[in-house]
Amino acid sequence: MTEPELTDGLIAAHGLSPDEYQRILDIIGRSPTFTELGIFSAMWNEHCSYKSSKKWLRILPTDGPQVICGPGENAGVVDIGDGQAVVFKMESHNHPSYIEPYQGAATGVGGILRDVFTMGARPIAAMNALSFGSPDHPKTKSLVSGVVAGVGGYGNCFGVPTVGGEVRFHPAYNGNCLVNAFAAGLADADKIFYSAASGVGMPVVYLGAKTGRDGVGGATMASAEFDDTIEDKRPTVQVGDPFTEKRLMEACQELMRTGAVISIQDMGAAGLTCSAVEMGDKGNLGVKLNLDDVPVREENMTAYEMMLSESQERMLMVLDPAKEDAAKAVFEKWDLDFAIVGETIAEDRFLIEHNGKVMADLPLKALSGNAPEYDRPWVETPAAEPLEDLPQVDGIDALKALLSSPNYARKQWVWEQYDSQVMADTLVAPGSGAGIVRVHGTTKALAFTSDVTPRYVKANPVEGGKQAVAEAYRNLTAVGAKPLATTDNLNFGNPEKPEIMGQFVGAIKGIGAAVAALDMPIVSGNVSLYNETDGTGILPTPTIGAVGLIDDIDHIISGTVRDGHLAILVGDTTGHLGQSALLAEVFNREDGDAPAVDLDTEKRNGDFIRAERDWIDVCTDISDGGLAMAAFEMAYAGGVGVCLDDDTTAFAFGEDQGRYLIGCSFDKAEALMIAAGNAGVTLSTVGKFTGDTVRIGRSEAPLADLSHLFETSFEAALA
C-alpha cells in the first residue's frame, strides 16, 4: 500500500504548524514519510506533549516525604505507611465525551483505571467530575444521560467503587462538556512498576485487546477547538470494553507476580506510538517494532493506522526473556493477546517495519525530548470590580432557590447509577463530602474528594486556584482525614489567547501556593486545553482530586446530627458574596471577586478539626451556598430541623473560606470552645438542630418540604 503524498493541507490536518513541520525537517534532515508524520503529530500534539503548559507545570510543588513517585509516570504514588502506597491520577476525556457521550466517558474511566493498574496497583476507588452546559440547553440532557451511563457502564463492570465526584451546570460548557475521571489504587510500596525500559535486546510485548481502526488521531482531535464539523470526528472516539479491561487488570496483577515485567506502559492517547516512545525515552534506549506481529482485528491495517490507533485495553511491556513462558501462560489463562512485537535497541532510534518495509525510522529521543515547548504570551486577569450592594433576601426563599437548582440539588440520580459498594470496603458512599474506602484488610482508610469552583477561577484565577485546593483540603479534613497529596486536571480554553493563558498561569500559581502551604503536593495530573467551541471558551476549570489518610476507621467523623445538637461555626465570616452560589442562582449574576483564601487560617482550622475529631460528632466544610446550605444539608442527613439565628443575607449565604460547620452536643461544644481558644481558632454557636422545620431568622419552612425539593430538583430538570 503506498502512502499519500505530504501536502500543506495534510500537514495542517495533523495539527502541526508550519514552524513545527520545519522543526521535523531539521531534526531528520529529510521529508518524513506519512507514517512518520503521523508519529510526530501524535507525539507533538498538546495532549501528549504539554507544549503550552510544561513551562508552568514545573512551578508546582511535587515533593514531600510522603511522595514515592511524582508526576511523569502513569500515575502518582504516595506512601500510606505499613509498606503500602496509594496510586492515583485524574485525567480528562472532554472532547470525546462531547462527540460520543457514552463511549467518551466510558473510555475516560478505562484510561484512568489503566494508568493506575499499569503501576502495579489494584484500583480501589473512582470519582468523576463532570461539567455540563445549561440544563435547558438542547444538548445537555442527552450528554448527562450518556456520560453518566458511560461512567457507570465501565466502572461498574470493571468492579471499582465510584465514591465521589462533582456535577455542575453552566452555559459556558454548552458546547464543550468536561469529563474528568479519577482513579486510585492500592499497591505494595516496594512493588511499583515503572515505564522506563532497560536492557538491550529485550523483547517488547504487546498485551491485551487487539488493535482496530478506532481512535486513530484521537489525541490530535483532542488538541483542537470544536467547530461545526464535530460530527465528522465521531470515528476518532474509541470504543471501550470494560470486560477486557477487567481481565487485563487481573492478568497484569498475576503477570507482575511472575517477575517477568521489566517495565510496562499502558497504551492510551496515541496508542502504540506514545507507549513505545515513552518506554524507550525514559530508559535511554531505542525501540524496534515489527507491525506484522501486532494483533489486529481489522484487515489491511496500515502502519499509520496501527501506530495511531487508540484501541482500548492494551499495554506494552518489556519482558524478562527468562520468564516468557510464565508470562504467556497468564495471558492464555485470561484469553488475552500476548505478542512479542519488537525489541529494545541500543541506538537512539524508533524503527517501524511492516510487510518487510521500513515505514518509519526516526531518532526516538527527538520525538519526546525535542518536542516543541512554548512560552505562550499571557496577560494577568484584571482585578474584579467589587460587588455592588445586594438587597437583603428572605433566607428560606434563597435556600429554596439553591435547592431547586440542579447545581445544588441532591444528585442521587447520578450516583445511584454507579456501583459505590463493590469490593465491600466502602465506608462512606457518594452524597456527603469525601468518599471513604477502607484499606482492605486493615483498620485504615483513604478519603477521596474532587473540587473546584470555576466561577471563582474565572474572576480571580490565583484565589480560585487556591480555593480549589483549600476546598479539597477541607472536605478531607471534615471526615477526619489527613490530606496526603493531590492530582490536578487543568481544563482551560485556547492557550494561544493571552487572556486564557493568563487564567492558566494564575490558577497554577494559586494551586502551587495552596498545595505547598497545606502539604498536599501534586503527584500526577493532566492538562486539557482548547476547550472552546466556535471561539468561546469554558470557565477555567482546574479540578483538584485529593486523597487523605485516616489512620483508624474509628476516628472517621461520619455521624449525623441529633435533636439538641448545637450548630457551631468554625472560622471567620465577613459575608463574602462575590461570585457566590446565591448571586448566580437567585440574582442570575456573576460579579464581584472570588473569596480570598488565607492559607495559614485554612491550615490552622484544618489542624484543629483533626486534633479535636473525637469531640466532633458531625462536620462539613462550608462552600457553595454558605452556612445556610451547609446547615440544611446537615439537617437533611440527620432528619432533624435547624434554626439559624442570624438571617443577614451575607452571613447566611456568604462564601468565606476556611470554614466548617460542626454539629455536637452542648457538653462537647464546651470542650471544643476551650480547645479553639488555645489553638487560636474562631468558633461561634450559630444555631441549633431541633424540631422538624428549617428556620433562618424569622423565616421558616418544614424540613420535609425542603428535603423534597432537594431530592427531586435534579431529576425534574434533567431526567
Added chain:
Amino acid sequence: MKAAVIVFPGSNCDRDLAEGFRKAGADVNMVWHKDTDLPEGIDIVGVPGGFSFGDYLRCGAIAARSPISQAVVAFAQKGGHVLGICNGFQVLCETGLLPGVLMRNAGLKFVCRQQVLRVETQQSPFTQEFAQGAEITIPIAHHDGNYSVADEEMKQLQDQDRIAFRYIDNPNGSMGDIAGVLSENRRVLGMMPHPERAVEDPQGGTDGAKLFASLTRIMTLA
C-alpha cells in the same frame, strides 16, 4: 463449612463473597471457571456478582455454559447448597437451577442503593437466622434485576413458600417484588441484593451476616 466460590472472567464480587463466607467461619476455595470439577468435600458453592463475560449475549448466559457450571449443576442436583448473588442469580437462572429470568430494570438504569427487603420465609438454610417477616437492609447494584417468571412457576414459588426475599419499594420492576428465590429442595438460593456487602458495621449494616450465619449453623449441625 467448606465453601467454593466460582470465578468467571468478569466476576467482580468473588473476593467479597469469599470474605462473607470466611467471616462466618468457612474455609473458602476459589474455583476457576475453566475447571471441570469442584474441590472435594464442598458444602456450599457461591456464584458471585459481577459481569461474567461482560454480560455479553445475555447476563449469565455464557457463564452458565462454562465448564465449571456443569459441575455446579450436578452438585446441586445431588442436593448440594448453592448461593447465587446478583450476576450469580442470573447465572443460576440460565443454568435452569432456578426458574425465571432477570430482565433489564424497569427504569432502564443501573441502580445502586441501600435496599430494604422483607424476609418472606425462614424455612431455608439461608434464612433461618432472620425473623420471619423481618425488614432488613442489604445493598443492591444491578442493571438487570427485573425478575420475571411464568404464571405457573410463580404459583409454584408461592405455594411452595420459595420466595426468600421481597423488595420494600421495588427498585427494578421485579414481578411480585421478588428479590430472591429458592429451588424446590430449598438448597439453591438466587438473590439480586448483595448480603456480602453488609457483614460488618463499618459497611453500614450487618444484616447480610445473618445469611452466612444461617449457613454456618446448618453446616455445623449437618
